[in-house]
Amino acid sequence: MIKKFRITIFIIYLVCLSGVSFAGDRLLDIQEVKSEKGISAWLVEDHSLPIIALQFSFKQVGSALDSKENQGLAQLVSNTMDEGAGSYDSATFQKMLTDHNISLHFSAGRDNFGGRLKLLTKNKDMAFDMLRLALTAPRFDAEPVERMRAANLSRIRSSMADSGWKASRLMNDIAFSGHPYALNSGGTLTTLQTITAQDLHDFVKTRFSLENLRVGVMGDITPEELKTALDTIFGALPQNKALPVIQDLTVQNGGQTILYKQDIPQTMIEIMQPGIGRSHPDYYTGMVMNFILGSSGFGSRLTEEIREKRGLTYGINTAFYDLKHLQALTASTSTKNESAAEVLVLIDTEWRKMMDGMVSDKELANAKSYLIGSFPLSLSASDHIAALLLDLQLDDLPADYLDKRADRINAVTKEDIQALAKKLLTPDKLTIVLVGKPVDVAPTKIVDVLPNVE
Template structure:
């Protein structure tokens, strides 16, 4: 059955339900997705959204973490909370026969999360330990430094996990206020897939949603990437240089030309072997084991980013090579062979991207979330199939903003 978008009206709010029926296995997956409630909502303290999700994974106040987990495990029910940049997600997964029981615990968690000093201290201790270990993860360090350059002065400049100082400052009241503001029905989208009847589902979840606070909806703010070319060098005890680079990319999630950006970026650096970056940096010059560039487009931002590791003594050569590759790419465009090979890969690998129900459900959700019509992904593939070389090269040459690259580099002291 094709995915659909239904609606459920509660408290004068139309709650969207992205639904994909799949009766091949007796399984059900349900997500409560709260918009504009991920790390983009960390306006007071960096890492608060992710910290709050970890608190939601500590069970209920009445049962506590261990007892709540045991109740779920005895029935093979999975409930977890997580965050993305723009969303806060609580997910339920179980056998069809356990769905009612799963909903019971799902509702208990929403009504009575384990908001205790003990839970906060436990999450704080584990989070600080993880952050301390990441100080020696130089990919993590360079990636965060790049975001700080590209989005200087905005919430997107902060690490989604927070910093040691910001996490230390988070207290019980911060988490309570975050959950009260963000886990509300006015921000809710429901995504459900599996062996479940949509009418029965609506009846069951309407009671849960009706008991939630209404709250206030808010739209996702768009953050512009800094147009100023910057460089940040961080000195660490390392045997390799870690080079992360990024630049503006003036395109939106629902742009008519998004498919062209997808093809162009694949040829430049997202396609692994055969991409420009990999061919020049690894195959021809032997400067790195791998090199990538990716398109990062969402409601809140749009930019290109990439990375590679190289020998300490090859740092300047590698950086100059990246700049030259991108400059030549914008100036000269791509070849007919590169375009045809990319078409074959993107069209040929499509079945792998939608082989599971969760993949199809996620795709449908993203289409709805981004304001696109359902089935947009398939139409995009048709556009890729018909894409002509001259049209692609015209698009590439128009987007000269990707030449304005900033670099975040971790190298030896």
């Protein structure tokens, strides 16, 4: 019965994907569209459902450009841009979105600032015009600004009770020391209080331009219709803006163990070291190596040694952290205070094992099978595909990048993994952050106050 159910679900899944455009050996038929005003977008056309998903981002205008005094500015802008625009106040604007089944959201990252729009095709004219208004004439009225300010302050106060959040916040400060990435992108209790509506307006006026715009679209729209939509939505934006230059960074304070003491039964552990990004020639080797080391959860070496064999944690995960100006490899877990020292030793051991010996044939085969076989799940919804199209552009990758993905994963060898591990992994220079009361751990520094919170 279970097997039959799984087969049925898989068939339904394939049917749902049947409307997506495929071309020859291409995974997705990505069309590069350019409007009359020269605005570009990547499109995957799909007329099987009357839905359009559009995602966009302005490159290198995210929270890394916020000053120390204005930490949280990009965050507050993202919270309030859909809270009224043009002649529509917050209540009216939100009601129009709801009444016409239009989903519009903005988000701020460290590097980029963007948004996502999802709509029924019949409502496209209204949806595109509302996005245009939000981008070019946001109101930033007092009531929604104060409401969102209060929500952000509440979020910070709530997060201060979360030891995992504290570990991440401290890691940002330690690993990104001296760089804008070290600041609190979500704002502090002090800086959020001082951001004005004029600051929000200035953000929009000084950071958005066509030069740094990237757009990904999936759904029920033709290239010609998209050209018109691009000019409608974005056509009034300036061609370019002079932006501050942010320097590249490598992970700071390698070899240091930083402790924030907290009277809790468990120790939160965050680890970071230099890593590689998507554009690196060894990226796919790194992807397979990371899967085997710790990103796969059950079946990974770290999970097997620390959770399955010894029961020292509920979970441990590794990941590549890829920003415009920094690439890192991270590990995150928690354990009883009494076993924190043992967990740190086990992590060090697995780092060194990856360097000193080759992975097994079974590990390699399992990693490749999962990484290739699971990828189509990311193509199961229109907004997922639009996001993927956008991500490729933000990373300056070609439209055929996905078509070569499986071959590049399959080409990874055991020798490749060991060679990369020897070059990349630095067990003696890990930046380690602990929150709790770990037993038998000698930190190089104890921090009494979390930075960029108050």
